Amino acid sequence: MNYWMWRVRVALPWLVVAVLSVAAVTLALLPAAWVTPQFSRQTHGHVNLVDAEGSLWHGSATLMLAAGSDMSTATLLPGRIEWHTAFWPLFTGRVRMIMRHSEAMPDPITVDATPRTASVTSGSLAVPASLLAGLGAPFNTLDLQGNVQLSWSDWRSFKGESFGQLTMTLADVSSRVSLVKPLGSYRVNFQAQGASSTLDLTTLKGPLMLNGNGTVSAASTSFHGTASAAPEARDNLAGLLNLLGRPSGPDTVALTFVR
Numbered sequence: 001m002n003y004w005m006w007r008v009r010v011a012l013p014w015l016v017v018a019v020l021s022v023a024a025v026t027l028a029l030l031p032a033a034w035v036t037p038q039f040s041r042q043t044h045g046h047v048n049l050v051d052a053e054g055s056l057w058h059g060s061a062t063l064m065l066a067a068g069s070d071m072s073t074a075t076l077l078p079g080r081i082e083w084h085t086a087f088w089p090l091f092t093g094r095v096r097m098i099m100r101h102s103e104a105m106p107d108p109i110t111v112d113a114t115p116r117t118a119s120v121t122s123g124s125l126a127v128p129a130s131l132l133a134g135l136g137a138p139f140n141t142l143d144l145q146g147n148v149q150l151s152w153s154d155w156r157s158f159k160g161e162s163f164g165q166l167t168m169t170l171a172d173v174s175s176r177v178s179l180v181k182p183l184g185s186y187r188v189n190f191q192a193q194g195a196s197s198t199l200d201l202t203t204l205k206g207p208l209m210l211n212g213n214g215t216v217s218a219a220s221t222s223f224h225g226t227a228s229a230a231p232e233a234r235d236n237l238a239g240l241l242n243l244l245g246r247p248s249g250p251d252t253v254a255l256t257f258v259r
Contacts, residue, residue, distance in 0.1 A: 046135060048074075049081060057085050063101070067136025075134030077127055079103030083111075101125065117158045124151040129173055141243075146173035146182065155192070160218075162192040169204075178240045180233055183208040190216075201225055207233035208240070212255050225255040 040048045049061035060082045066074040079102040086096040093114055100108040109123040129144040148170050155164035167189050172182040184206015191198045196217040203209045212225015227244045229237040234251050245253035 050076075057087070059083055060102075065131055065134035067134070073134055073136050073140045075131050077101070077104060077131055117156070119157070120152070120155040120164075122151075122153050122155075124149065126150075129170060138244075141177070143176040144170070144173050145175070147171045161194040162197070163194060164192050166190040166192075173206075175240070177243060178208075178237065180207060180236050180240075182206060183237075183240075184210075186210055199223060206230075208237055210255070214257070221257070221259045223255065223257040226252050227255055228252040 045066055048064040048066060050064045052059060052061040054060055060080040063077040063081055064074050065077075081099060081101050083097045083099045086098075089096045089112075095111075095113045097111045098108050099111055100106060104127050105123060105125045107123060110121045112119045127148050127150065129146040129148050132139040132144060132148065134140075148168060150166065150168050152166045153164050155162065155166075157163075167187065170186045170188075172185055174181040174183055185204040186206075187202050187204055189200045189202075191200075196215055199214040199216060201210055201212045201223075203211060207230040209228045209230065210225065212223060214221070214223030214225075226248065227241055229241060229251055241251070241253045245255045248254040
């Protein structure tokens, strides 16, 4: 063994230690902002984490809803999303995070992601209806007030296709465009089934009755339903019904959205 080979063998363990130390320090210092773009990409810009603080391991951010790339009507949820990231799964190419919201979601959920797949454990979130205005039309026009409860099953995404169920319950909702308060309570069920998803809207109670269903896919989105008023509220809800859709029968309008 010549002199230089001997020097390399002596220095190699220290070089490995140095490389591992640099890698560990780099991972430890990764800012929280490294995590947040992932959520925007998975939801096509509708659900975003902004104003990130902390690091990849222990950080927080504010939840923002937006109409995709249009941020003009974006709304922020009071409080902050907080997360803790497991260290060892990163060595297998996975990001495993425990997340909770300081005000709206006290029970934590687990987010597990790889370059090709992602999963979220079941959970629930309580938010004000005014937050929905950030998603754009028709929510920003209606300016809804009331309480919204979101609950979801275990959610999985694989190669851009999602599987899971999301239920949104709107309780005692009112709108700035109507003097009738409350308008009613409603339930929306969203079932993700891979390349396409289904959407069902039903009325739980109230003078404004909304019903319909639709489909959502990467290529198109469509929804067809009806809105009608209870007999005792027809006069007061006539203006809102005209705003919601085209007349399709006595005191009934068609709710149609196609993209």
